[in-house]
Amino acid sequence: MDVARKILILARDAGYALEPEDVNIQNILPQACLDAADVDAFFAELEKADQLFEDKRAAAAAQGKKLCFIACLQDGKINVGLDEVGADHPFYGLSGSDNMISFITSRYKTNPLVIKGPGAGAEVTAAGVFADIISISNQ
Numbered sequence: 001m002d003v004a005r006k007i008l009i010l011a012r013d014a015g016y017a018l019e020p021e022d023v024n025i026q027n028i029l030p031q032a033c034l035d036a037a038d039v040d041a042f043f044a045e046l047e048k049a050d051q052l053f054e055d056k057r058a059a060a061a062a063q064g065k066k067l068c069f070i071a072c073l074q075d076g077k078i079n080v081g082l083d084e085v086g087a088d089h090p091f092y093g094l095s096g097s098d099n100m101i102s103f104i105t106s107r108y109k110t111n112p113l114v115i116k117g118p119g120a121g122a123e124v125t126a127a128g129v130f131a132d133i134i135s136i137s138n139q
Contacts, residue, residue, distance in 0.1 A: 001025075004080050007071035010101070016076050026081030028069070060084045066092055090114045097121040 004023045011018050027034065030049050036042035060067050065084040068091045072079050085091050090102045090112060097119035102112040120128070 003069060003071045004078075006099075007073055007078050007080060011073050011076075011078055014073065016073070018076075018078065023078045023080060026079070028082045056082070068092075068094060 004020065004025055008018060008020060008023060030045065030052065032045040033042055033049065036045050057067055063084070063086075065086050067082055068085050068089075070081065070083045070085075070091060091100055094100055094116075098116060099119045100114060100116040102114050104112045
């Protein structure tokens, strides 16, 4: 959902009147994880899916590619999902919690304009959640 929210903000900044329900999200989790009755059941199902994820990673690697979770805005439509990218793709070099935006426009057709920077990461996100908890408890 974080990626979907980010691309929705960019789409709106680009002038598209889109809403969260307009974002097509191809969930990377198996349906059994999504249907889990509780947290323990979710993690049990997620562990069962380890081989599924390893197979996807290995299939991409066999082609010299990596898996990236990508949001794409094209022709007023947003798609978010896991995709295979080759070494010639700007996202190929991403690692950890890095974020990247690649603009392909009439001026940047063959060589996209790329903006790259760190995402919040686990530490910064945890600090934000903690600050929110403290703020709520003081009210």
